[in-house]
Amino acid sequence: MSTAFIILGGIILVGLSGYATYLLLQLKQQRQRQQAELAEREAKTNAKRAQVLGDIRYIATAMLEDRCEMSEGVLRIGRLFEMLSLSERVAPEFPMLFKHFELIKAHPIMEARQALPKPQRMKLDFVRMKSEAELAHGINDEMKKLAHYQLRPTH
Numbered sequence: 001m002s003t004a005f006i007i008l009g010g011i012i013l014v015g016l017s018g019y020a021t022y023l024l025l026q027l028k029q030q031r032q033r034q035q036a037e038l039a040e041r042e043a044k045t046n047a048k049r050a051q052v053l054g055d056i057r058y059i060a061t062a063m064l065e066d067r068c069e070m071s072e073g074v075l076r077i078g079r080l081f082e083m084l085s086l087s088e089r090v091a092p093e094f095p096m097l098f099k100h101f102e103l104i105k106a107h108p109i110m111e112a113r114q115a116l117p118k119p120q121r122m123k124l125d126f127v128r129m130k131s132e133a134e135l136a137h138g139i140n141d142e143m144k145k146l147a148h149y150q151l152r153p154t155h
Contacts, residue, residue: 049084053151056080060146063139070132070139074100077146086151094146096138103131 059076062068068076078101081087091098107124108116116124132139 049151052080052084053149057147057149060143060149063143064147070136071100071104071128073143074139075104077101078105090151094142096135097142097146100131100135100139104128 056077059068059073059080063070063073074097077097078087081090087098104127107113107128113121113124
């Protein structure tokens with residue numbers, strides 16, 4: 001009878017070992033899938049970031065070549081940096097751009113602007129033009145840097 005228990009114990013042990021091996025293989029496959037999904041998400045994020053940074057460089061170049069009005073370019077670049085959640089990180093490198101952006105980012109555009117009474121539109125235009133005049137030189141210098149900008153790694 002003890003031989004039967006030994007054989008039965010061996011069978012149970014082999015069965016449990018097989019099941020444990022199966023579970024370990026499942027865990028390994030799950031980790032590999034998670035790592036592949038993470039790598040794919042990171043690649044997509046990096047590609048999107050590179051595309052948006054390319055758009056920022058294009059707008060900066062257009063501003064330098066007078067193909068894009070200053071406030072429009074500043075607004076677009078500021079929004080793109082916000083979209084990338086990089087505003088706080090790059091603001092110290094481009095203080096004039098972000099100073100003007102903070103001033104004009106809440107200004108209504110297109111139909112919303114046209115719906116404003118003329119005196120209010122003129123007041124907003126005055127604020128915008130005054131800021132442009134005060135910051136134009138600095139913004140232009142920053143656009144020269146932005147036209148060739150490469151995001152530095154954080155680590």
